[in-house]
Amino acid sequence: MKKYTELYNYYKELIITRQLKSGEKLPSVRNAAELHGISKTTVQNAYFDLQADGYIISSPKSGYYVTDINISEKEKTEQSGEEEKIVYNFRSGEADEESFDLLLWRRYIKSAFRQKERLLSYGDVQGEYDLREALSDYIREKRNVISSPDRIVVGAGVQPLLSILCALIKDKKTVSFPGKSFSQGIALFSDYGFDVHIKDKNADIVYVCPSHMTSYGDVMPIKRRIELIAHSKSINSIIIEDDFDSDFAYSKKPTPSLFALSGGGNVVYMGSFSNVLIPGIRLSFMVLTNELAELFKKNKYKFAQTASKTEQIALCNYIRDGHIMSQTRKLRRHYTAKTKLLLNELKYEIETAEAVISDNSVVVKLKAPFNKSTDVFRKNGTDVYIEDYDGEEIKLVLSPSSIPTDEIHNAVLKLKECIM
Amino acid sequence: MKKYTELYNYYKELIITRQLKSGEKLPSVRNAAELHGISKTTVQNAYFDLQADGYIISSPKSGYYVTDINISEKEKTEQSGEEEKIVYNFRSGEADEESFDLLLWRRYIKSAFRQKERLLSYGDVQGEYDLREALSDYIREKRNVISSPDRIVVGAGVQPLLSILCALIKDKKTVSFPGKSFSQGIALFSDYGFDVHIKDKNADIVYVCPSHMTSYGDVMPIKRRIELIAHSKSINSIIIEDDFDSDFAYSKKPTPSLFALSGGGNVVYMGSFSNVLIPGIRLSFMVLTNELAELFKKNKYKFAQTASKTEQIALCNYIRDGHIMSQTRKLRRHYTAKTKLLLNELKYEIETAEAVISDNSVVVKLKAPFNKSTDVFRKNGTDVYIEDYDGEEIKLVLSPSSIPTDEIHNAVLKLKECIM
Secondary structure (H helix, E strand, O other): OHHHHHHHHHHHHHHHOOOOOOOOEOOOHHHHHHHHOOOHHHHHHHHHHHHHOOOEEEEOOOEEEEOOHHHHHHHHHHHOOOOOOOOEEOOOOOOOHHHOOHHHHHHHHHHHOOOHHHHOOOOOOOOOHHHHHHHHHHHHHHHOOOOOHHHEEEEOOHHHHHHHHHHHOOOOOEEEEOOOOOHHHHHHHHHOOOEEEEOOOOOOEEEEOOOOOOOOOOOOOHHHHHHHHHHHHHHOOEEEEEOOOHHHOOOOOOOOOHHHHHOOOOEEEEEEOOOOOOOOOOOEEEEOOHHHHHHHHHOHHHOOOOOOHHHHHHHHHHHHOOHHHHHHHHHHHHHHHHHHHHHHHHHHHOOOOEEEEEOOEEEEEEEOOOOOOOHHHHHOOEEOEEEEEOOOEEEEEEOOOOOOHHHHHHHHHHHHHHHO | OHHHHHHHHHHHHHHHOOOOOOOOEOOOHHHHHHHHOOOHHHHHHHHHHHHHOOOEEEEOOOEEEEOOOOOOHHHHHHHOOOOOOOOEEOOOOOOOHHHOOHHHHHHHHHHHOOOHHHHOOOOOOOOOHHHHHHHHHHHHHHHOOOOOHHHEEEEOOHHHHHHHHHHHOOOOOEEEEOOOOOHHHHHHHHHOOOEEEEOOOOOOEEEEOOOOOOOOOOOOOHHHHHHHHHHHHHHOOEEEEEOOOHHHOOOOOOOOOHHHHHOOOOEEEEEEOOOOOOOOOOOEEEEOOHHHHHHHHHOHHHOOOOOOHHHHHHHHHHHHOOHHHHHHHHHHHHHHHHHHHHHHHHHHHOOOOEEEEEOOEEEEEEEOOOOOOOHHHHHOOEEOEEEEEOOOEEEEEEOOOOOOHHHHHHHHHHHHHHHO
């Protein structure tokens, strides 16, 4: 196993550094085995993976050649209209390498492949039953959202779930969003023919994100939650509670979900795993009200499941084994530490900065003698969210999420360059 | 005191209405106290009384669980959602074990995990660029569909892709489907506010499935294809060509795609891998017209990618290494052999049957002295598609797709039991 990895890395390195160039031939399996003093099987496995990863290509009866994939990839990113190369992205919700145990997840994926007969079939439109069962336990424990698996619908992200919801509630007319920045949701509802309002508590459907009300994660106070529920019940509207980021609202006391507070009567609860796991895994779910769950059942033929079945099976066992809980705790610690580090670095390097932590971001006020535009930063390889600029002072919201711990110092120096 | 009563009634209600089911866990005392914003003592009192009244039971050091006080055995089996057990499914497009090399696919998934930095990021809304490149090569080779990767959009199934399409062409008013059996597509377009017609060549959008026009896979003749394109160009409509099953239209000469015949001017081409690979892998794509591709680019912010990134990376390399082509060939041979076997078994076992092969199904006419209903079959553990019943003769379309080769004989015997 070790020899295999060595051989794989050896050739990968040669190809990446262009010591082996596009179109050049690799030694035959037999020759390579002799040269490196290893078995032919080991060489074959390493070649197979090099091929699978796009570094080499096999030509029948002729041998293995270096592809031109590397080159075209690189040229592509140069041409793809990405003008400036962003090295430090302070506005990203993406993950850094330290934040997620990819090897552990890979084990769950591997074990999902053992359930061969399940992978061969289409599976449940609503999502795999055992996953919905695990989700039901998980959200009861974590958010006091009490729902049987029958009311849970799984999908590949919030978008396809909202699509289903739009189809189920099309007798309603108006929908309210907390702000214009919810552009995907707004577009979807408007394409389905709904009238979109902003912050209209009298709308037929009220979309809220109570754990993440602003770009730096303000949480809706409990008093407002209770008022919202009471009002919604009185006018018979539906609340869509997008519980995005509730896992990371760590600096405050956990606030009860609207779903729990309302007893689930008129609240649809939505949750996602993209930010607890990694963005590349598209798995979300929603908990329907009893009426909507009935309606879904009647209209099931209309819909198709979008989430990967392998990933559904993997997630189910990952949750059952308690890894979601420990991953959430790990992420919280990790983000807390990184945010504190960012705060300290900012205060030390930029003495004039007024900086405070707000959730997993740092909010900075600075004297800044330039226009309100992210271009200045982007040109220097950083991306930031500018909350406000009054002509003299600029207010930035900086998230260290995608920046590895040992890069934060350098990232702050880059920021300093742009500001000074 | 009031809070205690509220909490007691809250959980009692949840248990009685089965939202909390037998065996499910209640939140811990501490969690419940936090969630409801009350003291631990209040929660303890409420839990104590719920226990005294038989609704919950406490398990030392583990927590509180709902009892099975009022759930009968019957309800339990109902919850598991199984009516009749279908052993032989003749109407399924699902795969059998022999049809797909799952171990090979698993290796590609494993190798996708090596691209850690790609998995950590959100990726392209349109689909991973290298996958779109591989798809572009593949459909050029296979269906003469000539498109740059810029016009290809990847998604987790045809449904989310049609959703995007609906949003892009919402200025159009009418859509035509080839028949009412396209229920998912019809529902989606109608939910987006389109007027749905059946077989209306004058509609603004014409959805066709030229490689699979009937339940047993008739192919649209080339003369009709050319007429359709000419008419569509003259009235400036859009054709959606769902190329479902073109891979398996093996008994006929391959017919050019509408996209190829039209030069791509007004045709959106859709393809899927669920039936070449396995249904559990949700990967589809569409090729937009130039105008729609431009529109997509402008509206990109509206959409989210639904397909699993791991599976996108794996599929890209799987296609590049030529496995899709060989998998398609393998499946064709496999299905041809199974269909012939089914035909022979039917003719041998049921002498009165008139049976012919139509694509990868067998169409059987039989004297049948029962009502047109699949119940008779389902009760006996088989599922079939009944195309027609005139009171004397029944016409069945049987697909051996999901039945392993060495089970076909037994499956036919089961069918015989139902018919004789």
